[in-house]
Amino acid sequence: MQTRLDPDLLATDAGQEADSILRSCVQCGFCTATCPTYQLRGDELDGPRGRIWLIKEMLERDAAGPETQLHLDRCLTCRACETTCPSGVRYGRLLEIGRERLELHVARPWRERWLRRVLLALVPWPRRFRPLLRTGQWLRPMLPERLRDLVPLLQTGAGRVQDQSVFGRRVVLLAGCVQSLATPVTNRATQRVLNALGVGGIEAPHAGCCGALPQHMAEPEAAREMARRNVDAWWPLLEQGAEALVMTASGCGVQVRDYGVILASDPDYAERAYELAQRTLDLSEFLIGEDLGSWQLPEPQRVAWHAPCTLQHGQRITGLVERLLDGIGCERVPVADAHLCCGAAGTYSILQPQLSRQLRDAKILALSQHGPERVVTANVGCQMHLAAAEELPVQHWVQLMAEARPRP
Ligand code: SF4
Ligand code: SF4
Known part of the structure; x- marks a missing residue:
């Protein structure tokens, strides 16, 4: 599409x-078909093509107001539209630029x-967030349903796991901010699986939140500082x-893989950030290269696999977790509309509770349709959001891997 951006803006990298x-978008509208918010609301402005048009108006004519804010806020940043787009439009990056300017x-x-200040001041910082989370979990049975939904089950x-530094081979694991408190089993199960392969999984004590939360809330400097x-x-x-x-959380993985771009203009960090992003792997990418040929579950398991948007759209990793699960003897049940977001999307479940809940209800229906014994996923946000409905047990897929063992 043709553009006429403000010359001052055009003088900047962003x-x-x-x-x-914007110029790469041909306004064909293919992406609207796979956009979860368009499917729910049926409003062009709640789909990618409409949002692209709103961002264009803002960048060309400074024409932005509460309506622009409303429709951009409703976007999940799930990036299903990027997967669908035949022209390779980098919608997620455009949205980031648009949101920063809008703020x-x-x-x-x-x-x-x-609310945004409170979320940013608490959630990425485990020492501050822990007392609030534990209090919420303690009070959970007494909370009204709307609030109960936001508090993950304990x-x-x-x-405990053994000393990880004794292994000859080592990888670095991100403890994560929310994951370290809400789903601590994930990294311990990962370490057990790695250890069985002769690999140690080291968590760096001074690492923290990956920065995805401030990045999605249009606070780029806070995200850069965390990076x-x-x-x-x-x-x-x-x-x-x-x-x-x-990476054991795909939401963190997609962010860390972007560190080279996020810190590109910082001369002290650009080179290391780029190299580090190149050496980042999702857990499925690491394990698929290991010899797991004889690993089997003690009993076959009927599971529904929920692929997080940050894995399938953000990182374009598909089919690996499925192969690993099939390899250890899982029976994967079919899941309709697997490309659609579950509604977790970082802080979306707090900031857009109604849409988030509608998406979760639809996702749970799709996941439970063929009677799985459990649901497995690859991101802490999806895991907490789906588990909070208390309809099916929801785990990280590595927990199943940790139950499998090599056959003699
Ligand atoms: S983002 Fe892609 S699919 Fe959507 S309207 Fe633009 S070119 Fe078409
Ligand atoms: S990122 Fe997701 S919610 Fe946002 S426009 Fe694209 S498909 Fe729709």
């Missing part, structure tokens, strides 16, 4: 990037500003021989 993305030009009501049984801290924490471990940075 302006040029937005211009090139500068359109004020939010004080309640929204306050997960127990993580157990810098993680580069400082992980780089020495890679230099000391760790093979890769292995």
Whole structure:
């Protein structure tokens, strides 16, 4: 499509990037068919083509107001539209640029500003978030349904693992902010699987939140600061021989894989951030290269696999977890509309509760249709969101891998 962006904006890197993305869109509308919010609302402005048009209006004529904010806020950043788009439009990046500009030009009501501040000040910081989360989990049975939905069930049984530094082969694991508190079993199960392969899974003590949360809330400097801290924490471990940075939460994986872009203009970090992003693997990418040929579950399991958007659309990783699960003896049940988001989407379930709930209800229906014994997924956000409905047990897929063992 033709563009006429403001010349001052075009003089910036972000302006040029937005211009090139806008020009790559031919406005064909194929993407609307796979957009979850368009499917729910049937409004062109709640689909990718409409949102692209709103961002174009804002960048060309400064024409943005509460309506622009409403429709951009309703976007899940699931990036299903990118997977569908035949022209390769990088919608997710355009949305980031649009949201950052929108925050500068359109004020939010004080309640929204306050809620966003609170989320940013608490959620990415485990020491601050832990007391709130534990109190919420303790009070959970007494909470009204709307609030109960937002508090993840208490997960127990993580157990202890042996010293990870004794293994000859090593990888770096991200403990994560929410994951370390809400689903601690995930990284412990990952370490057990890695250890059975002769690999240690090291968590760097000074690493923290990957930065996805501020990035999606149009706070790019906060996201950059978190990326810098993680580069400082992980780089020495890679230099000391760790093979890769292995991500057990796909929402963090998609963010870390972007560190090279996020820190591209920081001369002190650009090179290391790029290298680190290149050496980042999803857990499925690491395990698929290992010898798991004889691993089997003690009993076959009937499971429904929920592929997070950050895995299938954000990182374009498909088919690997499925192969690993099939290999250990899982019977995967068919799941309709597997490309659609479950409605978790970072803080979306808090900021857009109605749409989020509608999407979750539809996802649970699709996942439970063929009677699985459990649902498995690859991202802490999806896991907590689906589990909170208390309809089916929901786990990280690595928990199944940890139950499997090599056959003699
Ligand atoms: S983003 Fe892609 S699919 Fe959607 S309207 Fe533009 S070119 Fe078509
Ligand atoms: S990112 Fe997801 S919700 Fe947003 S426009 Fe694309 S498909 Fe729709």
